[in-house]
Structure formats: structure tokens, C-alpha cells
Amino acid sequence: MTIYDYSAKTLMGEEKPLKDYEGKPVLIVNTASECGFTPQFKGLQELYDEFNEQGLEILGFPCNQFNNQDPGSDEAISEFCQRNYGVTFQMFGKVDVKGDEAHPLFQYLTKEAPGMLTKQIKWNFTKFLVNKHGKVIERFAPQTKPENIRDNIVEEINS
Template sequence: MSVYEYSAMTIKGEEVPLEQYKGNVLLIVNTATNCGFAPQFDGLQELYEFYKDKGLTVLGFPSNQFMNQEPRSESEIDQHCKLNYGVDFPMFSKVDVKGPNIHPLFQYLTENAPGVLTKQVKWNFTKFLVDASGHVVNRYAPQTKPEQMKEDIEKLLSHT
């Protein structure tokens, strides 16, 4: 199994097989525009801009499961992220990242990179680093800033 077995709906409403990212290192993040960690969109965009030509793709998955911090519609999320943070990495429709309706991708991610004390995502901006073969290699806490992941990203990119 790998992330390539899954598909997801883009923020524009198109079903996309994650297999289209095969061969890329992926940074998959559950996001929320009203979260205190939302300024990390800037750092995620910087990582994407710096490494996208080297094989990194950042994938943003909004979720409204933590204190109603993503109440916006998909079009509002898309506009907010572009206007406030210059986001042009792929963004997807809102998903559940925990609980009975967890998106299958996040079920896979949390099973293969369990957190401390629990497998489930505990808050917005939990990040999963996936190698070019589609396997989860690391999970980062919401407090981990995007720039703190550069070394791990570079290691994976050097093996692609």
C-alpha cells in the first residue's frame, strides 16, 4: 500500500488520483484558515516554491474538525489562501482527518505514522512527509514549522 492507492477531491471539485504525484516527495498537511497555526501557510508555500522543481509537492487538506477553525466554503478557502498567503500548491476539499468519517488517505497516513499517545490527528497543521514511492516516512506536530522540515525533505529529494 501507498498514498497512490487513494484519490481526493480538489478544492475545485475534481476527483484526482494521488498516483498523479508518483515520483514526487509529498508533504500532506491538514489545514484550517482560522487556526493559530495558519501563518504556516507562508512557510508551506516557501517550501513548495523552493523545492517544487526538485520534486516536492505540498498537498493541503482543509478540515473543520478542531474547534470549527475551518468554517469557510471551498471557494472561500481557496480565495483566502491565495490572497493572504499566496498559496498555489494543490489544495483539496474539506475532509475528516479523524473519527468515523475519516478520509481513507488520512486513515492510511495515521496508521503508518502514528502520533504520540494516539494514531489520530490531534490538531490542524499535522504534517506527513511521504517519499517518492508513496510511503509515509515522518509525521510532524502542528507546532513544527515548515522550515524545520527542510533537512528531512532534502534527504528524500536526494534519493529520487
């Protein structure tokens, strides 16, 4: 299996197959609008601006499972991301990323790249780097700033 076996609804409500990203490195992030890590949207957008022309895709998945830190509607989340961080990378509709109701993509990601103490995602802004073949190659903790993933992205782009 790969991420290409999944699809998800965008913030605009359209079903988007992840197969659309085949052949590109992808950074998948569970996001939140009211979290201490929310300013990472700026760094994610900077990575996207720098590397999108070389193939990088960033996929943001809002989640409200951690301290109710993304309670807004998909429309409100979209507006927030645009207004505050100029987000142009693909944002998806709100999903669960842990537990029995976790989106199948996140069930796959956490199986392929379990965390240090638990497989489950422990907080917002957990990041998964996926190679050009749709396989998870690395998981990054929420406190890992996007700029600290830059070398990993460059390596994957050049592979």
C-alpha cells in the same frame, strides 16, 4: 498500500488521483484558515517555491474538526489561501481527518505514522512526509514549523 491508492476532490471539485504524484516526495498537511498555526501557510508556500522544481509536492487538506477553525466553503478557503498566502500548491476540498468519517487517505496516514499518544490527528497542521514511492516516512506535529522540515525534504529529494 501507498498514498497512490487514494484520490481526493480538489478545492475546484475535481477528483484527483494521488497516483499523479508518483515518483515525487510529498508533504501532506491538514490545514485550517482560522487557526493559530494558519501562518504556516507562508512557510509551506516557501518550501514549495524552493523545492517544487526538484519534485516536491505539497498537498493541503482543509479540515473543520478542530474548534470549527475552517468553517468556510471550498471556494472561500481557496480565496483565503490565495489572497493571504499566495498558495500555489495543491489544495483539496475539506475533509475529516479523524474519527469514523475520516477520509481514507488520513486513515492510512495515521495507521502508517501514529502520533505519540494516539494514532489520530490531534490538531490542524499535522504534517506527513511521504517518499518517492508513496510511503509515509515521517509525521510532524502541528507546532513543527515548515522551515524545520526543510532538511528532511532535502534528504528525501536527494535519495
